[in-house]
Amino acid sequence: MSGNPTVFPKDPVWPGEGSSRIPFWAYTRDDLYKQELERFFYSGHWCYVGLEAEIPNPGDFRRTVIGERSVIMVRDTNGAINVVENVCAHRGMRFCRERHGNRKDFFCPYHQWNYSLEGNLQGVPFRRGVKQDGKINGGMPPEFKLEEHGLTKLKVATRGGVVFASFDHDVEPLEEFLGPTILQYFDRVFNGRKLKVLGYRRQRIPGNWKLMQENIKDPYHPGLLHTWFSTFGLWRADNKSQLRMDEHFRHAAMISTRGQGGKNDEVVSGVDSFKDQMKVNDPRLLDIVPEPWWNGPTAVMTTVFPSVIIQQQVNSVSTRHIQPNGHGSFDFVWTHFGFEDDSEEMTQRRLIQANLFGPAGFVSADDGEVIEWSQEGFEQNPAHRTVVEMGGYDIADSEHMVTETLIRGMYAYWRKVMGQ
């Protein structure tokens, strides 16, 4: 044996008691990843599926994903929203291939089994057999019951126009799942106004899905990584801010009020991304108009564990849906929206500020990049660990953003649920 530490440890154990040092193997192991799907995405949690505004009329549906499981969000003839798994009850194929549309019922092309918009099996071709030469050939066994062979139905909850679903019918009510503190920030955006979908952006990020949750629980980086945030004071260490969590530390809200920007040596000296002389040529990129519903803060970033991020960055609002595919990759789907009472001017403003976000955004493109590079670092030496100790070791709400406490909180919860 040499003194060289192992790079690929067998049966590794979490180093120490707390959650301030996260082993790289938490991001690289397939077995843990499958367990995460089971324990976070497929049970005990509400996952984001979409917005009611995406399916306004009876029969409207949209195909989406929970974890790796394809599901369909559909409005039935009574106006209720159902979510069913996109797997045929016959021989298991993913039958719905369109991404959205309007239908009276669903059917699987393979053997044409037919389902209602509630997911009930309505018809099976040749169920009673086929008559030929005076006798009946084939057919399903007499004890076969349609009622026993519907699509997998998920439990559905909607609030403020947002649709959540869970494969776990024993999951606690959505409001309890979010907890009173996070619910307040959720309701701040989704306060009952009708939403107006502006469009989608999709990217595939080669990194573990938890890195995206971490990124939005990490108020330490925005004023450093993102020039636009540091230079224009949109988000940086001298902004008035709060960090809030639910009682399990799984969800969080980062709340910030824009400062003056410019040169405050305390927070920008030596910061590579800070550009003292930078001005935008077209001021519309930063044409920020405060809205009454903000109630003060200019940005609130809410992470709902495990599946969605709710973004309000000045006039740009979106949901960002995390759709993992393997331990080292996830799809990240942005749905930008506005509100029904937006003026045409406000809609344009939201669309122009959207240039800061998304897979090509002045700000957000950086986040995808650093997540990819983090994953590369983890893969090359799973035995190593991160150091998440800005602001100490504890997990607590905070009145400033010079801390990684929210990430420590998330991993305390992760350890508990994963038994690691």
Add this chain to the structure above:
Amino acid sequence: MKMTIDFQTYFELLNLYSDYAMAVDSAEWEKWPDFFVEDGTYRLQPRENFEQGLPLCLLALESRAMIKDRVYGVKETMYHDPYYQRHIVGTPRVISVEGGRDADTIHSEANYLVVRTKYDGESTVFNSGHYRDVIVRTPDGLRLKSRLCIYDTEMIPNSIIYPI
């Protein structure tokens, strides 16, 4: 209405397409805004939004000034993995012209494919789509009044930094 332009004009149009591709592939980002008139617009939009009539773009740069802001972002503010890109642009198809055979305004479109190569990486298809352009004659030659890039690529491979 049958649209014709003279060959000289079509030749200028071909040059505009190939010069644009050359500029954005050779990392000479400062040249990019010069292909547009001052109130020219550049939009990069997922096909799904375009087809559903949803206005959101990946990038919506509403003036040459804003396109310059993007250049500054690419050069100075966005941390990213450096990469090479290579545009393969199809022959432009003229849809309509205004102002006679030497055309004041041309509506045209062309398919494009962008191949990305990262350091230590293979070359992969990065973005696939088509341009829908409005091109106007200026004293300096043909310029873009608007360029709309509608891309098929469902999943952006992480991020798009450089101009398409």
